Amino acid sequence: MNIDGVAVSQGIAMGHAHLLNKQIIKADYLSICTDVTAEVAIFHQTRLKLISHLQQLRDSSDINDTATELIEADILLLEDDEFISEVEQLISQWQFSTTAAVERCLRLHAYQISQLANQYLASRANDIESLSQRLIALFLNIETAFGQQISHEVVLFADDITPAEFSQLPLQHIKALVLKSTGVTSHTAILARAHGIPALFLCDYHHQVIEGDAVVVDALAGKLYINPDNNRQQQLADSGKAAQLAQQKLRQFINLPAQTLDGHSVKLLSNIGQLNQLDQIEQLGIDGIGLLRTELLFMGLKQAPTEEQQYQMYKQTVEAVTPKVVTIRTLDVGADKQLDYIHLDKQENPALGERGVRYSLHNPEQFMVQLRAILRASTLGCIRVMFPMINQVEELIDILDLLAQSKKQLKQQQLDYGKIELGIVVETPAAIINLPSMLPYLDFISIGSNDLSQYTLAVDRTNPVLSQQFSAFSPAIIQSIATVINLAKQQQISVSLCGELASDPRIAPILIGLGLDELSINIGTFLPVKAAICSGQYNHFTQQAAACLKSTKISQLAQYL
Known part of the structure; x- marks a missing residue:
């Protein structure tokens, strides 16, 4: 038997199922204070005790930067x-x-967060519910050593796991993770990828998996196999070994x-969204950061982060x-990207509303804070914005x-700044027409193929049906x-591309053939893309x-993949 799921952290893992049943701690609504x-x-007293515990957890050497940020929240x-x-x-009145x-x-706070259109932020609601449970448990002196009963290697099954709960798991014993309800954009998905744990989310395993079942998680194909026969186990084991071998072979391109x-x-540069990814720039032989x-x-x-925090x-x-x-790409907020400290008015069509530099220009003081921080950092190395x-x-x-005003303010404060190259992200047909x-004002251009596709094809990039139909x-x-x-x-202006097209090893060589000077690639696909380019002829x-x-049809283009 097999069940479909969404692969959020790739890999293949075999083991015995362990079903995690979380204890629900009830609040006391009957007693009167x-x-x-x-x-x-x-x-x-209880609140401060939990804060102290979280601070110790945050400062632990076993916690990575991503988990640290979530605990800090x-x-x-x-x-x-x-x-x-x-x-x-509520207590006093x-x-x-x-x-x-x-x-x-x-x-109430969790409910308000859950109603946000942005799935990434809405997933924070589960974290807040978990925080409530831990605070109540601490008040009632109830032990909640989440997952600590796991003492051997297992494939872990649960309805949901919050980042705080994830940080308490004995990760050395977790071979794979299968969750029923967690969204693919959740913080837990980020942590699973950061720790290299194969993970399937949105996998409805209830009434089909019992404690101790032999299972195989195929987080390459998005499948969960329950008590597979010997032939299936061997096939999946071979697939896992082949994937590992292919990954090892790619490492020969690191120093080329x-x-x-x-x-x-x-x-070949990389796209970065978290500071804990910086080590991989050197480890993978990446030429720099093409999109921060x-x-x-x-x-x-x-x-909002201060100038010093951003610096x-x-x-x-x-x-x-x-x-x-x-x-460095300046703040790109709006549409499907929301920040807790920015409260945009409801927009009928947010993808066509106040986003990107539109927001920045409507909030010049906040924008100039970022510009000053970038300018100050430019004394330390090579920065493009x-x-x-x-x-x-x-x-x-x-x-x-505004950039000139920012420089003037730094001079008045006797703060140094260096030279930065200036560019734009080309994301709309209008930008191409007006290019x-x-x-004359620019040093470089980066093509944002994700939004360029959305606005050119009039296709909502978050709609899975349309985004597949209109490639x-x-x-x-x-x-x-x-x-x-x-x-x-x-x-004589250099051109880069920082969208998902650059991260596809089948398409990247064609983009180079079109005349791009740079590609900015997701770290997870950097080596496959580099291998595809280094293994081919530019003439081809x-x-x-x-x-x-x-070509005039998508189907015609497909033959070149």
Whole structure:
């Protein structure tokens, strides 16, 4: 028997099923608080005790940077003045017990978060529910050593696991993870990938898997096999070994220059959204950072990061990869990317609303904080900065004016800044049409193929049905990319591409054949892409690209993959 799931962390693992049943701790809604002062004091004592425990967990050497950020979010919520005030009010004015007041406040907060359109942020609701349970358990002195009863290697099954719970698991015993309800954009998915644990989410295993079943998690094909026969086990074992062997073979390309067999060199950079990915730049022989997604660095923060906080983030990034280039994309918020500290008005069509530089230009003071931090970090190494969702030259001129003001402010404060190269992310047909008017102001261009596909094909990129039907590898997109390259080359401006097309080993060589100078690739597919480029002839890539430009159907393009 097999069950479908969504593979969020790739790999194949075999083992025996362990079903994790989480204890539900009930709050006391029946008791009436008779000593408000004592009850409030106990609430604060318990809250501070949990904060202390989380801080110790955060500072543990066994916790990676991603888990640290998520634990920090729990600490910030426990320290939040509004949360504290709400609990105190329920205890003092309504005579709630501490457990009932805590549960009511955090459950309401979790519900509000769950209603957000952004799945990444909505998944935080589960984390808040878990935080409520831990705080109540601590108040009632109930032991909640989550997962610590696991003392041997297992494939772990659960309805859901929050990041805080994940951090308590004995990961050395977890061969794979199968969850019923967690979304593929959840923080737990990020942690599973960070730890290299094969994981299937959205897998409805209930009533089909029992404790101790022999199972195989195929997180390459998105399948869960229950009590497979010997032949199936052998097939899956062979697939796992083949995948591991293929990955090991790719490592031969780490120290090779990024060039084709006939000597054409390209720059292969990476897309970065978390500081804990920086070590891999050197480990994988990556040429630099082609896209630093600053909005991902800010996720989980309750307040806008200060200039000093941002400077430290960029400083850490530059120092980790110097002398290689760091390309910083300014805040790209809006549409499916939301931040806790930014409250945008409801928009009928957010993908066409206030996002990217539109938000930044509407909030110039906040924008200039980021610009000053970037400028200060530019004294430490090679920094490029690019602006997302630019459509017309007026926007670019306004940005350059704010950049000049930022430099003036730094001079007044006697703070140094270096030279930075300026670019834009080309993401709309309007940006392509208006590109000739913007090129005189630019040092480089990066093509954002994800949004370019969305706006050119009029397809919601978050719709799984439409996004499969209307592939980004389509004649309209290939023609658009070629147009951008030709316009830029006429002005001797370098061109990169930072969308998902660059991370596909089948498509990347064709993009190089179109004339791109750089590709910015997801770290997980960097070596397969590099191998595809280093193993081919540039002459062949240009021939493929020319043939693709003559294609009029998606089905015609598919033959080149």
